[in-house]
Amino acid sequence: MNSRVVLRRQVHDFITALAPVPRRKLWVGIKGLPQGSGDVIQLEGKLSPYFRLRVDKIRVVFEEKTVAGERVLVCFFADYRSTVYKTLSQLIANNLLGELLN
Numbered sequence: 001m002n003s004r005v006v007l008r009r010q011v012h013d014f015i016t017a018l019a020p021v022p023r024r025k026l027w028v029g030i031k032g033l034p035q036g037s038g039d040v041i042q043l044e045g046k047l048s049p050y051f052r053l054r055v056d057k058i059r060v061v062f063e064e065k066t067v068a069g070e071r072v073l074v075c076f077f078a079d080y081r082s083t084v085y086k087t088l089s090q091l092i093a094n095n096l097l098g099e100l101l102n
């Protein structure tokens with residue numbers, strides 16, 4: 001099955017704001033997602049429908065979809081480990097996560 005990665009605005013903006021070395025590492029990690037490489041796990045609790053990619057101290061949260069027989073990995077949120085899960089939990093509690101997914 002073919003796979004592709006889609007970056008939502010927040011992820012793109014986060015990556016472009018990084019210094020060159022972490023930005024390159026993060027791009028390598030994201031580009032490896034379709035091949036199944038990288039430190040990826042499924043999240044737990046209220047975040048269980050989503051997965052995370054770990055690259056050093058940065059986490060990229062994504063969901064996996066199938067669209068017209070193609071596997072699509074939608075990266076919708078990226079931040080440092082210290083804030084990513086707390087922020088996502090708050091977005092879910094306030095029903096705002098849908099804005100990141102679209």
